[in-house]
Amino acid sequence: MIQLDEQQRMIVETVRNIAQKELKPKAAEIDEKCEFPWYAVKLFSENGLLAPLLPEEYGGIGIEYLLFSMIIEEIAKVCANSALILIAQADGMLPIYYMGSEEQKKRFLPPLAKGALAGFAGTEPGAGSDILSMRTRAVKKGDKYVINGQKCFITNGAIADLLSVYAYTDPEKRAKGMSVFAVQKGMAGLSYGKNENKMGMRGSINSELIFEN
Ligand SMILES: Cc1cc2nc3c(=O)[nH]c(=O)nc-3n(C[C@H](O)[C@H](O)[C@H](O)COP(=O)(O)OP(=O)(O)OC[C@H]3O[C@@H](n4cnc5c(N)ncnc54)[C@H](O)[C@@H]3O)c2cc1C
Structure with missing residues (x-):
């Protein structure tokens, strides 16, 4: 069984609350109207969720993949469209994080934690x-x-x-x-x-x- 420490539990709990309060009420409407949820990008950016896998030096909070998956799960429970933003964000940034030069990492990664997609x-x-x-x-x-x-x-x-x-x-x-x-x-x-x-x-x-x- 997976055991989370106190801080990990707190992060999952916080994301669950934010998702339920801020994302759930608009989820059905944006899906029906084909509206991209820019408010979710802002929300993720303000709460350190847009690039959480990155270490702090590149603007992230350095969480591990298990916790990232649990964050995605909490968001996807109420709004799959918003969850997919974070998956695409990670897919787009990780090749640079793992294979880019130091110069490329410093140039491209920090803006992705602050609202760039x-x-x-x-x-x-x-x-x-x-x-x-x-x-x-x-x-x-x-x-x-x-x-x-x-x-x-x-x-x-x-x-x-x-x-x-x-x-x-x-x-x-x-x-x-x-x-x-x-x-x-x-x-x-x-x-x-x-x-x-x-x-x-x-x-x-x-x-x-x-x-x-
Ligand atoms: C909502 C959504 C978001 C996406 N986002 C991205 C993105 O951000 N970036 C990106 O690059 N792509 C993205 N994709 C594309 C996605 O990665 C592809 O759809 C996926 O790789 C499958 O390719 P395909 O659609 O050509 O299907 P195919 O590869 O043609 O597969 C069709 C079916 O055949 C099966 N199949 C294929 N090969 C075999 C095999 N050898 N043996 C047995 N079965 C097989 C598959 O399992 C599937 O059921 C997205 C797709 C969707 C639907």
Whole structure:
């Protein structure tokens, strides 16, 4: 059985109270109206929940994955759309936290704890479970990489300030020829296709992303 310490129990209890009080009352309405819950982003940011897995030096509170899962669980009990924001946020920031340089971590991570949104762009029209089938390519030109390809179903996609984009630098090498690129909103060559009109999770944004040079 999982034993939580006093502080962990207190965090779960606090999140439960916040979720019940602030997120539950609007959950059905935002889903019905396809409204992204910006108030949830503000709430998470104010309560240290937007990037809790990060250590304090990058703006987080350094919690472990078990506690993060329990936080997600408390939020998802009342508003799955709000919970998915935090999952996409973690998916988008963790490649940088685990594989980025110190300079990249200092530049990209702290804003994500303060209200900026992240996303993780892996899936493509022809590559879902079989992610190695992806066709997006990144080619080095001078000191920059030029990305070409298309992604779909990307949570937070069109509203994300920062996207961790998966692309092949060397398709011959399969998994070992794949890299993650930190792509910021407004960068040249990034445009957005449609946001999916879904049967559920309608308060969450799932976008097509297009990379053209
Ligand atoms: C709400 C939502 C949010 C999402 N957010 C993101 C995101 O933020 N970023 C991102 O990159 N992607 C995202 N996705 C995409 C998601 O990761 C893909 O939908 C998923 O990887 C499955 O891919 P697919 O839809 O192409 O289905 P497929 O891969 O075509 O799978 C279809 C079915 O076939 C089964 N299947 C597939 N391969 C096999 C096999 N070899 N053997 C047996 N069965 C198999 C699967 O289990 C599934 O039931 C999101 C999707 C949804 C629905």
